[in-house]
Amino acid sequence: MERIYIGMGSNLADPAEQLRSAVEALGQLPQTTLVGVSAFYQSDSLLPGQPRYTNAVAALDSSLSPIQLLDALQAIENDQGRERLERWGPRTLDLDILLFGDRLIDEPRLKVPHYQIQERAFVLYPLAELAPADLHLPDGRTLADLLAACPFIGLERLPHP
Numbered sequence: 191m192e193r194i195y196i197g198m199g200s201n202l203a204d205p206a207e208q209l210r211s212a213v214e215a216l217g218q219l220p221q222t223t224l225v226g227v228s229a230f231y232q233s234d235s236l237l238p239g240q241p242r243y244t245n246a247v248a249a250l251d252s253s254l255s256p257i258q259l260l261d262a263l264q265a266i267e268n269d270q271g272r273e274r275l276e277r278w279g280p281r282t283l284d285l286d287i288l289l290f291g292d293r294l295i296d297e298p299r300l301k302v303p304h305y306q307i308q309e310r311a312f313v314l315y316p317l318a319e320l321a322p323a324d325l326h327l328p329d330g331r332t333l334a335d336l337l338a339a340c341p342f343i344g345l346e347r348l349p350h351p
């Protein structure tokens with residue numbers, strides 16, 4: 191079993207409902223236990239001209255391999271109507287493997303840790319609700335280090351449903 195953190199995002203077709211459905215699907219993955227889910231946060235898109243995003247983070251314990259998990263996450267995205275029209279385009283659901291135990295993965299389909307964790311407040315603050323502050327990335331940086339360098343700007347923490 192390894193502890194895995196999943197970043198979730200949506201900016202189409204009732205984003206909060208998309209995230210709730212995704213959480214339910216994550217809870218049904220084989221060889222996997224859903225350990226926790228952060229609050230939901232709204233923020234403007236990093237790219238102009240898209241609707242606002244709702245983001246959250248989920249923690250899993252799983253004995254799936256990274257690629258098995260990636261396949262399962264992409265199946266959930268597809269089930270929820272994800273269309274890959276353009277890179278960085280608006281989407282009904284995005285599920286990213288942020289951290290997978292303390293593994294460093296550099297494969298064509300999968301890079302872990304997710305390469306923009308450190309600069310994205312909408313990833314770091316929900317992650318901090320679930321992970322200990324002394325959580326280490328494989329390069330030794332702690333979550334506390336990353337948070338200290340990433341101000342809580344433009345994020346709106348939504349009340350729990």
Ligand code: ROI
Nearest residue numbers: 199233234235236237243278312
């Ligand atoms: N912006 C926000 N706020 N949240 C996201 O999940 C997100 N995802 C993206 C881009 C378009 C870069 N912007 C985002 O892929």
